[in-house]
Amino acid sequence: MADIDLPSDVRAIFGLRHADRALVLAQQITGWITHAHELDEEVALANLGLDLLGQARLLYSFVGEVDDRGLCEDDYAYRRSDRQFYNPLLVEQPNGDFADTMVRQLLHDAYAVELWSRLSTSSDPQLAAIAGKAVKETAYHLRHSGTWVVRLGDGTAESHRRAQAALDRLWRYTGELFEVDDISRHLAESGFAPDPGTLRPPWDTRVTAVLAEAGLTPPSVGRMATGGWSGLHGEGLGRLLGEMQVLQRTHPGVSW
């Protein structure tokens, strides 16, 4: 079964950006299952991953309706290659150690909470409905990741060192979250989605508060990484998708 062509409707592209964001992050987080340091955290990560997967599914279904080519969630998830995935680069950064995972999660959740909050007043009623559910779940995610980052940063010398190293590695992927392009401009005008630039101040406030309590300092970054929203990714995404899609690609049209 061939890869699908990309949709042309900008609303569908927006939907893919955020469905892919949720799916890639869900796939990453669930990679911790059977490897987490304690059972409590396995349960937590599994729950987070499940919520994100659910959000991805709702968004892929939404894309299917806007795109209007009779494609379903599975088509979007399994029949596109990495150059056709539109997630921001932050979510495809490796799990690394637990500090890498929790810092990545904090930086993501502080953004997602704000995005979903604004999307719950989208001019598109279905998108607003999805957002109305997702914002409540994501607030719980932020509570989890924020608490962990504080524990790690304000923990032992070892946990602090690792948390700071994670922040130093991941900070350069945060700028992309707030990039504005033709698609985002067009969608902001119609009230479909917020101007990404306007998401930065509340994100900054939330993240700064957590980092201050954690005793962590963001590095100064010469240039923020970019390209994810348009399909330009690192090689890690290819490996992640290769594993995720192998069953469907080996047996096209397979179903349970």
Add this chain to the structure above:
Amino acid sequence: MSTVPTAEEITLAVHGVLDPELPVVTIGELGIVRAVRVPVNAAVEVDLTPTYSGCPAVEVIRDAVVEAVRAAGRPDVEVRSVLSPAWTTDWISPEGREKLRAAGIAPPGPAGSGPVTVSLPPRCPRCDSGLTRELGFFGSTACKARYQCTSCREPFEYVKPI
């Protein structure tokens, strides 16, 4: 039994479907059933609302609703998922709450205007003590957290307000 079921019979059948994960309560008691329309000459329509975005019971519940409507005498049924207004634990009925408690699961406190409100910890469903502590914010399903009663020492699950 009459050959053509009434709208009320169909509605009761839908509301009476047991939740597959918490089979002590019905989907009606959980507030998952948003609407049941029983036209005479067209398919029965049932609107359900999912609890959490990733709830894996959604498809099972949908199949169970179709089964229940067919068993009640209407083979033509469509089930839709309605996302708005978003499900809230405030929609769990008093009967549902009591059934959860009787099964050892603490029912949710008020959801409030925000997702994480300051509220009292749940009372122990076994001994009713208010001296309970959180073991973990996440539990066996997306909707529950884990607690322990410091009075009778028994652990229990708590349906999180959302």
